[in-house]
Amino acid sequence: xxxxxxxxxxxxxxxxxxxxxxxxxxxxxxxxxxxxxxxxxxxxxxxxxxxxxxxxxxxxxxxxxxxxxxxxxxxxxxxxxxxxxxxxxxxxxxxxxxxxxxxxxxxxxxxxxxxxxxxxxxxxxxxxxxxxxxxxxxxxxxxxxxxxxxxxxxxxxxxxxxxxxxxxxxxxxxxxxxxxxxxxxxxxxxxxxxxxxxxxxxxxxxxxxxxxxxxxxxxxxxxxxxxxxxxxxxxxxxxxx
Numbered sequence: 196x197x198x199x200x201x202x203x204x205x206x207x208x209x210x211x212x213x214x215x216x217x218x219x220x221x222x223x224x225x226x227x228x229x230x231x232x233x234x235x236x237x238x239x240x241x242x243x244x245x246x247x248x249x250x251x252x253x254x255x256x257x258x259x260x261x262x263x264x265x266x267x268x269x270x271x272x273x274x275x276x277x278x279x280x281x282x283x284x285x286x287x288x289x290x291x292x293x294x295x296x297x298x299x300x301x302x303x304x305x306x307x308x309x310x311x312x313x314x315x316x317x318x319x320x321x322x323x324x325x326x327x328x329x330x331x332x333x334x335x336x337x338x339x340x341x342x343x344x345x346x347x348x349x350x351x352x353x354x355x356x357x358x359x360x361x362x363x364x365x366x367x368x369x370x371x372x373x374x375x376x377x378x379x380x381x382x383x384x385x386x387x388x389x390x391x392x393x394x395x396x397x398x399x400x401x402x403x404x405x406x407x408x409x410x411x412x413x414x415x416x417x418x419x420x421x422x423x424x425x426x427x428x429x430x431x432x433x434x435x436x
Contacts, residue, residue: 238424239269239416239417239420239421239424245416247413248264248265248413248414249411249412250408252404252412255368255404256365258374258376258404258407258408259364259365261414262363262376262407262414262419263342263363265416266343266363266423267343269423269424270345270359270361270427271343275347276343276345276357277346277347278344278345279344279345282333282337282338282344285333289326289329289333290330293326293327293330296322296323296326300315300316300319300320300323303319304316340364341360341361341362342363343360343361344358344359344360345358345359346359355385355386356384356385356386356388357382357383357384358382358385359380359381359383359430360380360381360382361380361381362378362379363377363379364377366401373403373405374403375401376402376403376407377399377400378399378400378402378426379398379399380396380397380398380399380426380427380430381395381396381397382395382427383395384431396429396430396431396433397430398426
C-alpha cells in the first residue's frame with residue numbers, strides 16, 4: 196500500500212471554546228471612583244427645578260430675605276451641607292416657654308382669688324419677662340447675623356467633618372452706590388471628632404442688590420448661586436483668609 200503523501204497540518208489556531216466551560220471573567224477595575232471636586236458640588240441648581248422669586252425691589256429688607264432663603268436652599272442640598280437648626284430651636288423653645296408661662300399665669304389668676312394669687316402672678320410675670328428678654332438677647336448677641344450653619348461628613352482615609360457658618364447683612368445705600376448684600380463665610384475642616392484641625396478659612400464679599408434683582412423685582416437665582424458658590428469654593432479650597 197502506497198504511503199500517504201498528504202500530512203495532517205497542525206492547527207495553529209486556538210482550541211474552540213467549549214460551551215460547558217465558563218468564559219474568563221472580565222478584568223477588574225481596581226481604580227477607586229474619582230472624588231467629586233468642590234467646584235462640581237457647587238454647581239447652581241437647574242433652571243427647571245426653581246420657582247420664580249419676585250419681591251418688592253424698593254425694599255432692601257425683602258431683597259435680603261429673598262437672598263437669605265436662596266442661600267439656605269443652595270447650601271442645604273443633599274450633596275452639600277446638612278443644616279443645623281440650633282439657633283432656631285433655642286429661640287422657639289424660649290418663645291414657647293414664655294407663651295406657656297403667660298397662659299399658666301393668666302389661668303392661675305383667673306382660678307384663684309386675687310389676693311391669694313398675687314405671689315404666683317408676680318412670679319409668672321417675672322418669669323415671662325425673663326424668658327422674653329433671654330430670647331431677645333440670644334437673637335442679638337449669639338445668633339446675630341447668622342443665616343445658615345451646616346455640617347457634612349466625608350471619608351478621606353478617616354472621617355472628616357466640615358462645618359460652615361454664613362452671615363449676611365444689608366449695606367446701606369449711598370449717593371454713589373445702591374444698597375448691597377454682604378456675605379460672610381466661616382469654614383472649619385476637622386477630624387477625630389474636632390480634635391484635629393485640618394483647615395479653616397474666612398471670606399466676605401459684597402454685591403449690590405441690583406446684581407440679583409431686575410426692575411420688576413424678579414431674582415436672578417442662577418447668578419446669585421454662582422456668586423455664592425464661588426465664595427464658598429474659595430474658602431473650602433483654602434484660597435481665602
